Amino acid sequence: MxxxxxxxxxxxxxxxxxxxxxxxxxxxxxxxxxxxxxxxxxxxxxxxxxxxxxxxxxxxxxxxxxxxxxxxxxxxxxxxxxxxxxxxxxxxxxxxxxxxxxxxxxxxxxxxxxxxxxxxxxxxxxxxxxxxxxxxxxxxxxxxxxxxxxxxxxxxxxxxxxxxxxxxxxxxxxxxxxxxxxxxxxxxxxxxxxxxxxxxxxxxxxxxxxxxxxxxxxxxxxxxxxxxxxxxxxxxxxxxxxxxxxxxTVRVLRQLRQLAPLWRALRHVPTPGAVRAPLPWWRTPPAVLLTGRKTALYDAILALAPYCDPEVRECAYRAALLHGGDGARAAATADAAMLLVARDRQRAGLPQPAGTPSMPVRQAWDLLPLSSALASPSLPYLLNRLATPQKAAHHE
Missing domain, CATH: 1.20.1070 (Rhopdopsin 7-helix transmembrane proteins)
Structure with a gap:
């Protein structure tokens, strides 16, 4: 043979x-x-x-x-x-x-x-x-x-x-x-x-x-x-x-995909005092990239804390409930709306709301529901009711 x-x-x-x-x-x-x-x-x-x-x-x-x-x-x-x-x-x-x-x-x-x-x-x-x-x-x-x-x-x-x-x-x-x-x-x-x-x-x-x-x-x-x-x-x-x-690895990649709306909305928020090391996706392990992305998001939320207005959140929460959301989903949507308003207020150089606490209303931010809320079809409606600029309604 x-x-x-x-x-x-x-x-x-x-x-x-x-x-x-x-x-x-x-x-x-x-x-x-x-x-x-x-x-x-x-x-x-x-x-x-x-x-x-x-x-x-x-x-x-x-x-x-x-x-x-x-x-x-x-x-x-x-x-x-x-x-x-x-x-x-x-x-x-x-x-x-x-x-x-x-x-x-x-x-x-x-x-x-x-x-x-x-x-x-x-x-x-x-x-x-x-x-x-x-x-x-x-x-x-x-x-x-x-x-x-x-x-x-x-x-x-x-x-x-x-x-x-x-x-x-x-x-x-x-x-x-x-x-x-x-x-x-x-x-x-x-x-x-x-x-x-x-x-x-x-x-x-x-x-x-x-x-x-x-x-x-x-x-x-x-x-x-x-x-x-x-x-x-x-x-x-x-x-x-x-x-x-x-x-x-699959779980990490899924979380990165789920966090994408929140990352797009907050990635350019100035975070004085926070060190952001560049993490190119093509040579960074997914787990490290996820950790870095979560850290950057927490830093951005902390930087927006002085601009967060509890009244905005309360108004958005009530509107979300009227729009058919349950309590947990309405709360996440209200937090997302408050953050977008705070981001635009910081970007426009407007003064901080009077009597705002130094930290966001929620002490332990759950990033995944927050990111999911940014993709909610009810969020543009809420932002319009809050008189948020049209650009914010499209989440950049």
Whole structure:
């Protein structure tokens, strides 16, 4: 079989996994006794090696370099078994449970799958596989002594690990929420698809034992499962890690969008004594930008406090209630109207209203309802009733 587009897919996925593994090595060096971190690094390393070594070109190259026909088979099978064991080990340590029980299951998992790797290598050397097979090794040597035992051993070991990991993911997903639950719900079908992969190959091998030919179950049918498994596995492991951060970023961006009307209205209000550092949106993290924007808005409201007229607010509040708003919405609309009037009074250089307190009427300003009130269709009507200039009615 010659190299094709499939090789590139194998290599890209493999090198990405190895790069992620390399990024975790400094943390592993600092926390060498962290079983969960070790399991995740082993999983990433084994998965990366598995993808690279399973590429058809890699199989041919490894056989040629070593001069041993089909040596790539036990190599790939050993790495695949390591990946299966690492997956199960990661789920065991990832899932919360009694520490003693987790340690016992971890030791059992390591011992069992280390033994399988040794058995795969030993059975290959005990058998005889002289004719190179790149894609149909499992069925071609399904009746060869020792080689058939090697094939069945690795398929069963992988199937058991993937079935157990899939069931654990499904059970655990019922106990958690958010990104972790989503990740587990994606990982479970990925593991169960690998079980289907193993079953298809075992059926094809058993067919050879019965003298029948079901080789198509190995190639192309089982090969078609590799792509969705790789995608689901990557998404499943990424969601619990990136999901919470992504959710926080989405919440921050939503708040920035909600604050946009208030920011447009007050961004040019002079704030003597307040330091406003420029925060370009293209190179400022959203959370920092939100904090800076809220600080600037609070400074602007504080600067407008001497110009805020409680009578304006009271008049606007009554008008908002008559316009059909409930108490909370009418209060926010009245505060917004008072701030716009205060802004225009400050901008025009008019004197401060007599008897105005040094702080706005509301001591704890809730910026989001205030910003939402600026987009209210009733606000222009209120501003007109308060004889606010037309420019203010359009919120600049």
């Amino acid at each position: 010659t190299s094709g587009p499939g090789d590139l897919g194998f290599y890209v996925c493999g090198f990405v996994l190895l790069l992620v593994c390399a990024a975790k090595l400094p943390a592993l060096a600092r926390r060498r006794h962290d079983t969960l971190l070790r399991a995740s690094c082993l999983l990433l390393f084994a998965g990366g090696c598995q993808m690279i070594l399973a590429a058809p070109r890699s199989i041919v190259t490894l056989n040629r370099v070593t001069g041993i026909a089909n040596v790539a088979a036990p190599t790939v099978y050993a790495v695949t078994t390591t990946f299966a064991g690492a997956s199960l080990l990661l789920i065991i340590n990832w899932r919360p449970g009694p520490p003693g029980l987790t340690r016992r299951w971890s030791r059992w998992c390591v011992a069992a799958y280390s033994s399988v790797v040794v058995a795969v290598v030993a059975l290959f050397w005990a058998g005889d596989a002289p004719v190179e097979q790149v894609t149909l090794f499992d069925v071609h040597y399904a009746t060869t002594p020792f080689i058939r035992e090697m094939i069945v051993t690795y398929l069963v070991a992988q199937g058991v690990a993937m079935a157990a990991a899939g069931v654990l993911c499904l059970r655990w997903s019922l106990q958690v929420h958010g990104a972790l639950r989503a990740g587990l719900r994606v990982l479970a079908p990925a593991y169960l698809l690998i079980v289907c992969y193993d079953v298809l190959r075992l059926v094809a091998v058993a067919a050879r034992w019965a003298g029948r030919d079901l080789d198509f179950l190995v190639d192309p049918v089982s090969v078609l499962i590799a792509t969705p498994v790789a995608v689901l596995g990557a998404v499943g492991f990424a969601l619990p890690l990136a999901g919470p951060r992504l959710a926080r």
